[in-house]
Amino acid sequence: MNLDLLLEALAAAPEVRAWSVGAAERRRLSLGVKDRQAGGPHAPIDLAESCAARYLLVWTDGKVSKGSWERRQIQRDAERAIAAARLHAYDDPDAAQVAEPAPVPEVALFDPGAAAMASGDTTLLAARLSEIRRLVADAGFATWSGAFSSTLSHTRIVTSAGLDVAERATATAWHVSFEGELSDGRAARAP
């Protein structure tokens, strides 16, 4: 994830006294099942790429601006994005502070299998679907619906006070409902 242009623009903005940016670039694969039909036109195999950043800007007059920037603004149009943020600054003394550097605990957030699925590998998804179809047949359910997804994220939090933390993480989730009444699911780092 390239934040260089944005961070340069923030450092060069004379009216910005302090700032905090939390950015995430994500790649996601998902598939839906509607009334027994997997991956149809209304719930297709879905590959999504996105990049966005939430920001807090503290201006020299004490006002703050909060919001989110999209990929275009982060990577190609940072100066105008900052100028636009100034237009909706408002008074909020409690919000006018950004995080200082601090120790970051080591927590396992990444799973290679989930990352592969998020990038298009459907092996794990096929196995899960097959198992659920078998269960549906064995139980004699007339219909079922569900959703399956895996996401790979690169996140970075940077503040003008010196905090700079980057992380790579995965998340997989599935959820099914039978007859519209009985449901189950799981969301975790790994499939």
Place this chain on the structure above:
Amino acid sequence: MIEDLSALGDLPQTLVRRARGAGVYLVWRAQARTVRRVVVRDRRVEETSASSVSGIGLQVFDEDGATALASRDDLLPDEALPLLDGAVRAAHGGRSLGVHRASLPALPPTHAEEVPEACRHFPDLSLHDVGRRLVELEEEWARRTPGPALRLAFGTDLDAWRVGRSDGTDVLYAMPRCVLRGAATTPSAGARHTVATAVFSPDPRMLWDPDRIALFLRRAETAARLCLALPDAPTHPPGSFPLVIDYALAKGLAHEAFGHASEADAFRSSILARDGRFRVGDEVGPGHVSIVDETLLGDHAWQPFSPNGLPRRRTTIVSRGRLHEALSDPWSAAEAGVAVTGAERAESYRHAPVPRMSNIRIEVEGALPAPGTFEDHGPEEVRDLLARAGVFRRHPRVVFLSGYSGGQVNTATGDFVFNCKALYALSQDAIALFRPAIFSGSMFGALQSIREAFGPLLLDALGTCGKWGQSVPSSGGSHWFLVLDPHPAVRIGGSA
């Protein structure tokens, strides 16, 4: 932002050519959307935010009908072409997952552009000015109805799309939406009640439009008075009663019950379908009642084209008591045995469109007149309407359900559960306020029970439809008030 969509250059043609070379049918969707919001509480701006999203979604259908959607949050040609290649690979790869194969219908190519005039005023809006204006409105609201804790929010949403297909279709449309919301909350530490109200306009200058503001303040006063009165109100006993519902609750009934059940992608389990086919001609209500979904220019949920590039058609779901037309898209219509109505909508370019409502209404033939405006009608005036129409001769005590505050329906069974904002027991000589209660039962029972209607159609009840995890604006209504005869399958009270 709309200019970003006009300035895609030859990207659409390049994508279509590349899709053709790969042997797939392509629907491409580019979206640019800007959302801004200001919240005021206690005479100060509590929050201001602005965000924008833009990107492209490419949905491909291979020669076997397998489909995949790939999306990315920018409009750059260099990124769109690899995205298309990824979608093609994913569609082909779907065979190993046992995915459903869709049949591609023949669609007429469409070229059109619909950008309402109000769109040009969005960039001029100053959020500082909005904040100041909201503080003024909060002060005016508090002056008129002292006591409750008040909160105002103003949101603008300019949502522009450009959609094309392999057949050369290329449509551009922009949907301007602005909503002024107010919420009044009981100030006491005991039972708290929050009553909300809203007024919309496609024009961001609505905060300075005397008519819109007068309407908002009128509704806001009613909401504030109600939130102050509700803590002392008793609970109404459960049961089946003669009912009066207002147009907002009627919109909820039409949307949640009949609307969703008439969406053709759900016909494998909908109660309005048999063996996956719409039950055209079946009687579901009395002969003087119809249900219509229609996108209306200037409305909060206006959408002239679908995200598949089809013009959206007016759909008469129930015509004089009988099922008539379904809300469908190109991929559900044939299987459901209905015409394509272009009813699909999507939250964003990242989402696959699904059939769903726009502005839905219940129409009653022979509606009785009502004087003034809807806002002139509190429980006393509603009682007077019923008295003049002779309803009390039929039912000495009628329960008036006012406002809609959410609900859901099981489209497989037709059972619904809604909540209202207030409940009044009306009789010739007395009016009693009760706390909001659940309104539940069979959608067929409710529709069959409609006897009279009062007032003209009022279609500005706002909502957000959350079908299949996608949020899109919805709206609708009915005549100001509908009278429902008691029905054993329609109840108020009890637990959800």
